[in-house]
Amino acid sequence: VERERVFGHAWVFLAHESEIPERGDYVVRYISEDQFIVCRDEDGEIRGHLNACRHRGMQVCRAEMGNASHFRCPYHGWTYSNTGSLVGVPAGKDAYGNQLKKSDWNLRPMPNLATYKGLIFGSLDPNADSLEDYLGDMKFYLDIVLDRSDAGLQVVGAPQRWVVDANWKLGADNFVGDAYHTMMTHRSMVELGLAPPDPQFALYGEHVHTEHGHGLGIIGPPPGMPLPEFMGMPENIVEELGRRLTPEQVEIFRPNAFIHGTVFPNLSIGNFLMAKDHLSPPTPFLTLRLWHPLGPDKMEVMSFFLVEKEAPDWFKDESYKAYLRTFGISGAFEQDDAENWRSITRVLGGQFAKTGELNYQMGRGVLEPDPNWPGPGEAYPLDYAEANQRNFLEYWMQLMLADTPLHAGNSNGNGKVETSAPAAPKTPAKAEA
Numbered sequence: 306v307e308r309e310r311v312f313g314h315a316w317v318f319l320a321h322e323s324e325i326p327e328r329g330d331y332v333v334r335y336i337s338e339d340q341f342i343v344c345r346d347e348d349g350e351i352r353g354h355l356n357a358c359r360h361r362g363m364q365v366c367r368a369e370m371g372n373a374s375h376f377r378c379p380y381h382g383w384t385y386s387n388t389g390s391l392v393g394v395p396a397g398k399d400a401y402g403n404q405l406k407k408s409d410w411n412l413r414p415m416p417n418l419a420t421y422k423g424l425i426f427g428s429l430d431p432n433a434d435s436l437e438d439y440l441g442d443m444k445f446y447l448d449i450v451l452d453r454s455d456a457g458l459q460v461v462g463a464p465q466r467w468v469v470d471a472n473w474k475l476g477a478d479n480f481v482g483d484a485y486h487t488m489m490t491h492r493s494m495v496e497l498g499l500a501p502p503d504p505q506f507a508l509y510g511e512h513v514h515t516e517h518g519h520g521l522g523i524i525g526p527p528p529g530m531p532l533p534e535f536m537g538m539p540e541n542i543v544e545e546l547g548r549r550l551t552p553e554q555v556e557i558f559r560p561n562a563f564i565h566g567t568v569f570p571n572l573s574i575g576n577f578l579m580a581k582d583h584l585s586p587p588t589p590f591l592t593l594r595l596w597h598p599l600g601p602d603k604m605e606v607m608s609f610f611l612v613e614k615e616a617p618d619w620f621k622d623e624s625y626k627a628y629l630r631t632f633g634i635s636g637a638f639e640q641d642d643a644e645n646w647r648s649i650t651r652v653l654g655g656q657f658a659k660t661g662e663l664n665y666q667m668g669r670g671v672l673e674p675d676p677n678w679p680g681p682g683e684a685y686p687l688d689y690a691e692a693n694q695r696n697f698l699e700y701w702m703q704l705m706l707a708d709t710p711l712h713a714g715n716s717n718g719n720g721k722v723e724t725s726a727p728a729a730p731k732t733p734a735k736a737e738a
Contacts, residue, residue, distance in 0.1 A: 308598075310704050311570055312337035316419075316426040316439045318572035318595055319343050321609065322394070323459040325351070328388060329372040336429055341415055342366045346387045347374060350721050353415030353427050356391045365412070370463060378413075385412050398477065403593060418721065422451040423458055424572075442515040442681035443568060447557050448524075450576050450591060453546040455616040458591070459497055461625060463633045465608040471646035473571055474603040474701075476596035480565050480573035482512055482519040482693025485667065490641045498583035499637065503527040507563070510688035512668070512680060515635070518700030520693030521566025521574070524555060534559050536578045536589035539620050542613050553679040564592060569700060571596040583624040590628040604652050608634065665689040665698070 319334040320343050324463035332354060340356040342365075356364050358378035365376040365385060365621055375392070377384040384393030389412040417428040419436040419443070426436055433439070440447065451458060469476075479486065486505035487500070494500040526532040535543050535558060546557060564576040573594045580587045595607040610628045612621050630637045633634055637734030652658060668690030678684035 308337045313429045320425045321460045332370045353418045354412035359410040443519040454613045458611045471597040471650040473596040475646040477567045481567035484688035494647040512690040513682045514684040514693040514696040517696045518569030522688040524563040525560045588623040588627045590624040
């Protein structure tokens with residue numbers, strides 16, 4: 306049910322444009338169990354094709370990334386151009402009498418494909434709202450992370466990938482608003498000098514959510530702890546972001562030390578100021594993580610490192626090392642979180658455990674919305690709250706309860722990206738939280 310009603314309707318992150326910069330470049334990515342070739346065709350257009358031959362459904366692309374003008378099915382040899390067109394059928398005259406109409410048997414295009422500030426999203430719902438509408442007010446906060454320089458961001462290397470025996474929603478929940486866990490889960494990082502010395506460092510922030518289940522936390526330094534403005538970004542990037550961002554976005558980003566958030570359902574963002582070791586000064590880094598469900602108790606994590614193309618080489622190097630040692634596959638923070646998620650999934654899988662309730666009341670009746678917050682959405686003046694998690698789960702429940710079957714077809718017809726945007730789930734009738 307979740308596969309059809311959540312991942313069958315939401316906009317799901319697939320790739321960053323910098324991963325397929327040249328014509329013919331491709332990556333293979335997933336929406337739940339569906340596998341897609343995301344590629345840049347010979348005309349430079351970004352496209353998405355179901356990775357299944359139209360003859361017997363065999364994978365036509367067997368590598369996870371590369372460059373190709375054509376994809377040939379290894380089962381019977383049907384061959385497709387990177388536009389998705391069927392261009393070759395072995396023994397077409399003998400086996401089909403030259404009567405096979407190739408144009409009827411192109412690779413199936415992704416129903417909706419669109420980009421926002423370099424991020425490529427797909428939706429399986431041909432009747433979905435536009436990506437712009439789906440992101441809504443979350444765009445204001447995404448711009449602070451994604452749109453700081455004229456040349457934009459680049460993904461460095463292939464994404465790190467690993468499997469965790471945990472439900473995908475635990476990763477999304479952690480990033481959408483759970484600053485509370487840092488005091489206990491990551492206390493060893495405080496003691497090692499890899500996090501601010503105040504164990505409650507994640508308390509001092511803003512807790513913000515928007516429509517469609519999106520949310521984020523924006524954390525400044527603990528009281529009395531000086532930190533560089535704009536996370537200590539290189540001077541040339543600071544100059545550019547001052548021109549590109551609005552005064553309100555600059556005001557929010559200037560004193561910031563940590564940004565954590567989730568774009569519903571399974572794309573999370575971490576922009577953190579951290580040191581690569583206890584002897585080095587902190588360096589900011591940006592990571593995207595995709596919580597790809599492999600079932601109710603298993604997910605594949607895809608972790609991307611991004612950096613401004615125009616940043617100096619020394620900064621790129623230091624930023625990458627800080628990412629690897631904290632939130633890379635073997636990073637200390639990543640290991641802490643994964644152990645929690647594995648344990649939760651294992652413990653709550655029991656027959657009796659499934660009948661219990663969990664507490665999501667933090668901040669309710671204690672915190673009031675912040676009237677002075679300069680950004681959109683509903684904001685609270687501490688990041689120790691669970692309004693974002695409640696917002697995430699409420700939208701998840703709306704989709705789960707909505708009687709909106711997924712229809713076959715595609716709204717933009719050819720699997721090409723719409724940079725101004727097609728689709729997102731139309732908001733179902735509100736469910737009781």
